[in-house]
Amino acid sequence: MVEVIAKSQYSESCRLCPRLQRQFKNLRQHYPDYWNRPVPASGHPESSLLIVGLAPGMHGANKTGIPFTGDASGELLFKTLLRLGIETRVRITNVVKCLPVKNAPNKKELDNCRRFLLAELKAHRAKNGYVLFALGGVAHNSILKTYGFTLSHFPFKHGAVHRFADGGCLVDSYHCSRYNTQTGRLTEVMFHQVLSKAARLSGLLDG
DSSP: OOOOOOOOHHOOOOSSSHHHHHHHHHHHHHHHTSOOOOOOOEEEEOSSSEESSSSSTTTHHHSSTTTTTTTTHHHHHHHHHHHHHHHSSSSEEEOEEEEEEEEOOHHHOOOOHHHHHHHHHHHHHHHHTOEEESHHHHHHHHHHHHHOOOOOOOOOOOOEEEEOOSEEEEEEEEOHHHHHHHHHSOHHHHHHHHHHHHHHHSSSOOO
16 A cells, blocks of 8 residues: 555545535445545655556545555556555556546546646656556546647557657556456556556666
8 A cells, every 4th residue: 555645635625526526425424434535646745657547436545535545446556566566656646536426527527627637747747757657548638638738649558658758758558447357458467567667667667
């Protein structure tokens, strides 16, 4: 598990997405011990590697308040980080900070949350040789839209490395969801290879 940083980064007073606010109101009644509010980034604040997922899971990050912690998809992510020996040296966030309805944020919710992702990316881009690791096409596209880049110039492809003019880069991976791993779209070997590539590019691993 990575260290939790700045839980107060996202205000509970945020009312940008009425649909999500109604969902939280209901969840606080049924799951009063859950986090049930925006989930902030976690991990090493000065890391050169920022892992970007989609959104909190119902009984994972929405419960714990920590990205991917308790989520089925977090099992492969943290297992791989541990194998690489960098589990405490990365930073992890999500494009959407609140639990989406039926695990599918709509366009308005993605747009509303982009201001928070922008703040995270600005801080991350200040690091020399920074690397972004996108888990899935939605995270990939959200990063590019936040930067103001044309999506067609940087097509999503598992294992692809997109280099930016400021010296940083974006590494793509299929999302480490249970669906992708159970269907064989993403294997442990594939995920280990692409995450180790991102770690080497960020300087967290030699080679």
